Amino acid sequence: MVKLTLPAEWRVRLIDELERAGSHEIGGIVMGEQLAPGEFRIAEMTFQRRGGLVASFVRNAKWALYSLCNFFSRTEHRYQQFNYLGEWHSHPLFAPAPSKRDHATMIDLTCHGETGANFLILMIARLDASRSLEGSVTVYLPNGTVGAGILRDDESLGRRGRAIE
Template sequence: MQVEFADSVKEQLRKALRAAGSREIGGVLMGEQIEPGHFRVVDLTIDSQTGGQAHFVRSSEAHAEALNAFFCETGHQYDRFNYLGEWHSHPRFPVTPSAQDVESMVDLVNGERGIDFAVLLIVRLQWWRKISCSCTLFRRHFSPSPVVILEHRH
């Protein structure tokens, strides 16, 4: 799987990470399928309230509203525009999924919500500008696998 990020999404992340400082923040990724196995993150939610120094659990209600608005804006074209996954920051730790991160994503794709796959993006801001990140694919009945992050093509 390959994922790219719209420039506007990168800028939203930079601003939110700067504002959060050493607190973990996160949210939901909304994507556009460019072709099979290739997605562009076109929007995201930012939950800057519930994170702590070493922990983040997002509030579902606020993100559900944002997803519904995204679906309305994109004409309910679920095969092209849809929920892509989750993101959160690791401002004080490596940008690799923790055991707790992996467990929660495995629970998500194996749960009752009918989500066959989801990505987990973990980000960290370096030198106030550069975003360091990792992206992992979680699929029902498969082991987690790395996602290739592409530079956005204009």
């Protein structure tokens, strides 16, 4: 099981971006730092507003690759510690769970893509009626296995996070 921690700085930015997007889906990629086997902290996220409609989001691959290259340069290509974890997008009008289309896209990326990843995550986020963040993490393995991850927030370093869901 993968545990993904969303640090306070990224939580605040994510909420701001979700508020700005309103009923349109937005998304991007998630890059992280491995803290222990199966435990990761989001080190960086990208936010792409273009490509989002009310019920769909299409990531700009060139922009994602550019962002990844910059991230790898900043982290001095220490891939075992810092790496691409997967994708994220919002479901402003629906539950924060992958759709059939989301599953198909992530399975294709994981099993047939050229990522070379041991796994990929899909994080889906939304704001509830009280503007609180709701989210989920789904984990995709190259053998086609799909499972639930745990999404936590961690408002200060060294403190155990709490479940966002």
